[in-house]
Amino acid sequence: MSQEGTTDSDIEAAIRENHPALITYITAGDPSLEETKEYVEALDRGGSDLIELGLPFSEPIAEGPTIQAAINRALDAGTTPEGFFDLVDDLETEAPLLVMTYYNMILQYGSSEASRASESDAEPSNKPDVRPFVERGAEAGLSGIIVPDLPAEEADPLREACDDYGLDLVFIVAPTTEGERLDRIMSQVSGFAYVQARLGTTGARADVSGATHDSLARLSEYDVPKAVGFGVSEGDHAAEIIEAGADGVIVGSALIDLIASSDDPAAALEAKAEELKRGAIRGADDNAVESVGETAATSPSER
Amino acid sequence: MSTSNHETERNRERNSEATFGDYGGQYVPEALMPAVQELEDAYERYVLENEDGFMDEFRERMRDFGGRPTPLQRADRLSERYGREIYLKREDLVHGGAHKLNNALGQVLLAKYMGKERIVAETGAGQHGTATAMAAAHLDMPCEIYMGRTDVNRQRPNVYRMRMNGAEVNPVEAGSGTLKEAINETMRDWATTVETTHYVIGSIVGPHPFPKLVRDFQAVIGREARAQIQEQAGRLPDSVVACAGGGSNTMGTFHKFVPDEDVDLIAVEAGGSSLEIDAENAVAPNSATLSTGTDGVLHGAMTKLLQSEEGQIMESHSVSAGLDYAGVGPELSHLVETGRVTPVSVGDEAALNGFHRLSNLEGIIPALESSHALGFLEEAHEELGDLVVVNVSGRGDKDLETVLEETEKRDLEAAPDVEVFDS
Numbered sequence: 001m002s003q004e005g006t007t008d009s010d011i012e013a014a015i016r017e018n019h020p021a022l023i024t025y026i027t028a029g030d031p032s033l034e035e036t037k038e039y040v041e042a043l044d045r046g047g048s049d050l051i052e053l054g055l056p057f058s059e060p061i062a063e064g065p066t067i068q069a070a071i072n073r074a075l076d077a078g079t080t081p082e083g084f085f086d087l088v089d090d091l092e093t094e095a096p097l098l099v100m101t102y103y104n105m106i107l108q109y110g111s112s113e114a115s116r117a118s119e120s121d122a123e124p125s126n127k128p129d130v131r132p133f134v135e136r137g138a139e140a141g142l143s144g145i146i147v148p149d150l151p152a153e154e155a156d157p158l159r160e161a162c163d164d165y166g167l168d169l170v171f172i173v174a175p176t177t178e179g180e181r182l183d184r185i186m187s188q189v190s191g192f193a194y195v196q197a198r199l200g201t202t203g204a205r206a207d208v209s210g211a212t213h214d215s216l217a218r219l220s221e222y223d224v225p226k227a228v229g230f231g232v233s234e235g236d237h238a239a240e241i242i243e244a245g246a247d248g249v250i251v252g253s254a255l256i257d258l259i260a261s262s263d264d265p266a267a268a269l270e271a272k273a274e275e276l277k278r279g280a281i282r283g284a285d286d287n288a289v290e291s292v293g294e295t296a297a298t299s300p301s302e303r
Numbered sequence: 304m305s306t307s308n309h310e311t312e313r314n315r316e317r318n319s320e321a322t323f324g325d326y327g328g329q330y331v332p333e334a335l336m337p338a339v340q341e342l343e344d345a346y347e348r349y350v351l352e353n354e355d356g357f358m359d360e361f362r363e364r365m366r367d368f369g370g371r372p373t374p375l376q377r378a379d380r381l382s383e384r385y386g387r388e389i390y391l392k393r394e395d396l397v398h399g400g401a402h403k404l405n406n407a408l409g410q411v412l413l414a415k416y417m418g419k420e421r422i423v424a425e426t427g428a429g430q431h432g433t434a435t436a437m438a439a440a441h442l443d444m445p446c447e448i449y450m451g452r453t454d455v456n457r458q459r460p461n462v463y464r465m466r467m468n469g470a471e472v473n474p475v476e477a478g479s480g481t482l483k484e485a486i487n488e489t490m491r492d493w494a495t496t497v498e499t500t501h502y503v504i505g506s507i508v509g510p511h512p513f514p515k516l517v518r519d520f521q522a523v524i525g526r527e528a529r530a531q532i533q534e535q536a537g538r539l540p541d542s543v544v545a546c547a548g549g550g551s552n553t554m555g556t557f558h559k560f561v562p563d564e565d566v567d568l569i570a571v572e573a574g575g576s577s578l579e580i581d582a583e584n585a586v587a588p589n590s591a592t593l594s595t596g597t598d599g600v601l602h603g604a605m606t607k608l609l610q611s612e613e614g615q616i617m618e619s620h621s622v623s624a625g626l627d628y629a630g631v632g633p634e635l636s637h638l639v640e641t642g643r644v645t646p647v648s649v650g651d652e653a654a655l656n657g658f659h660r661l662s663n664l665e666g667i668i669p670a671l672e673s674s675h676a677l678g679f680l681e682e683a684h685e686e687l688g689d690l691v692v693v694n695v696s697g698r699g700d701k702d703l704e705t706v707l708e709e710t711e712k713r714d715l716e717a718a719p720d721v722e723v724f725d726s
């Protein structure tokens with residue numbers, strides 16, 4: 001694993017080599033898988049360093065109204081896990097791809113595979129299994145998985161499968177994550193730590209929350225890549241977040257809004273990615289200027 | 304890799320507390336994990352150890368405000384009809400008209416002991432919402448209820464009751480506008496306000512410790528019934544029958560009987576209009592999760608679910624709004640898996656007949672949910688032994704309009720002459 005100091009994963013390399021990193025999210029199948037392919041390519045061209053693709057689940061409890069609506073459009077369009085993996089098979093982006101989905105989708109891919117495989121058997125096993133999903137994801141070229149309803153305490157089976165197939169399992173760190181749990185989660189970071197900027201659900205906001213600054217200050221002693229999401233929508237937010245010590249910004253709802261409202265979503269997405277990436281770089285430059293003379297602005301952790 | 308093995312070991316230990324066999328767990332967003340763990344701690348201290356006299360105060364309030372204990376009543380005419388002893392546990396007589404207050408009052412009181420300042424809850428038909436609103440008024444806690452738009456429109460009297468008790472009612476526009484969407488939205492609120500707010504979940508569902516917490520508050524049903532039947536009939540029953548939606552009245556009734564291996568425990572689910580699933584439209588015309596569901600994760604727990612092969616949760620259906628849910632409590636899934644609880648299902652029509660029969664023969668108008676247990680009694684009494692306890696989880700006043708409408712559509716053997724309604 002990465003923190004042992006061996007080779008970087010695709011995701012870690014992407015963040016390190018393109019620092020500060022822009023991570024973009026859209027929902028696969030919104031409004032169709034064909035269009036998602038175009039949009040992902042546009043985000044890639046616009047300077048995304050990692051791209052998260054949402055595999056839609058009917059009960060997205062971590063999502064605000066914007067992504068909920070995108071998920072509904074994707075489900076109405078008939079998006080399935082198999083269609084999703086076919087899309088990933090087809091994509092040839094420079095940015096590594098991650099899937100963001102809810103745990104039940106991962107579990108059922110296994111059980112439906114198992115029941116398909118044993119159709120003739122009288123008693124197919126209906127116990128869900130995470131491995132077939134991870135195996136198929138690795139085969140399609142995914143680099144990582146994010147599961148908003150899977151806390152570290154429940155993650156052992158998926159973590160083991162991800163280790164076996166060489167995928168990163170990205171954990172979220174919330175404003176409420178503290179003390180011993182924070183230490184434990186930070187010691188298991190794989191890919192990057194997804195820093196949730198504020199309590200609540202996903203959704204574009206007009207400003208960067210104070211909680212973001214608090215979180216980044218709290219996390220500064222951990223020497224792992226940190227990317228901030230939940231509410232980021234503009235280049236200026238990206239600048240502020242990177243300046244506050246993040247290694248990357250994660251943007252989703254603001255992109256979904258463009259898909260839903262723009263006449264030429266691909267062009268709009270590419271332009272938006274450029275704006276966000278420029279903002280992030282500006283934040284990093286400001287940081288570099290400030291830290292001249294200071295020694296070791298970010299101290300490595302005790303490890 | 305050593306960190307990883309160490310983690311696995313500690314997770315395994317922790318998980319045995321949080322699960323019932325293969326079911327249960329804590330599948331919630333990271334932001335909620337500290338709150339869920341804080342609740343675990345409060346559950347242990349206040350509920351299991353009666354710290355600060357919590358359980359004493361709870362029982363006292365359930366007596367004075369809630370009307371406990373409820374009677375176990377011999378149903379004379381049903382006993383005659385079925386040729387065996389039938390006893391009814393009268394949860395319809397709890398304040399508010401259903402067992403729901405047992406849990407709602409317990410959790411609102413617990414939230415107070417925990418220093419929380421605000422209550423949120425979901426409701427489907429409005430029974431849990433009204434119980435929570437009553438408890439919150441009684442204990443002077445601000446309260447917001449999430450309710451699907453469809454349910455708001457079809458359960459107006461319950462919306463008024465919640466408003467009268469001072470609760471805010473937030474309609475949820477997403478999806479089909481029923482219970483599942485209401486739970487989603489309440490979880491979203493909780494993930495935003497978790498530092499000050501307690502989520503009073505309405506059944507034995509959700510992440511650990513909710514399934515145990517709610518069961519323990521509801522276990523008073525079975526504790527009373529078990530003592531009462533021994534006093535009145537001189538022995539334990541041959542079988543205990545309760546309806547199951549999420550399963551809180553069910554586990555509440557069963558819990559103290561689980562160690563009594565000779566007592567059959569039967570969970571009656573809503574068979575709706577059919578047990579066949581419309582896979583293409585992801586619709587189940589029933590809510591028979593225990594009987595037909597498959598394992599998966601919903602609303603914080605691994606349990607049996609009505610879901611598509613791909614893992615999308617289906618819309619469920621039942622004439623009874625309180626049973627209309629695509630999931631079920633993880634403890635019931637486990638007890639079904641081990642064979643301790645037998646799941647059965649009863650369709651809309653048999654439930655409606657059960658409703659009319661109890662109204663007509665015993666002078667008790669049962670909730671449509673409870674009517675499923677009574678419908679099962681009619682169908683299968685011969686297999687239930689000589690001494691049967693049936694939980695009447697609630698009263699049916701809330702269902703009169705639905706029952707009139709559904710009765711007019713059908714030719715129900717147990718229904719009174721509908722002409723009186725027409726004129």
Ligand SMILES: Cc1ncc(COP(=O)(O)O)c(C=O)c1O
Binds near residue numbers: 431551
């Ligand atoms: C009277 C009554 N019985 C049963 C139920 C089903 O819930 P549970 O299965 O949790 O007891 C409800 C739910 O609203 C109800 O109102």
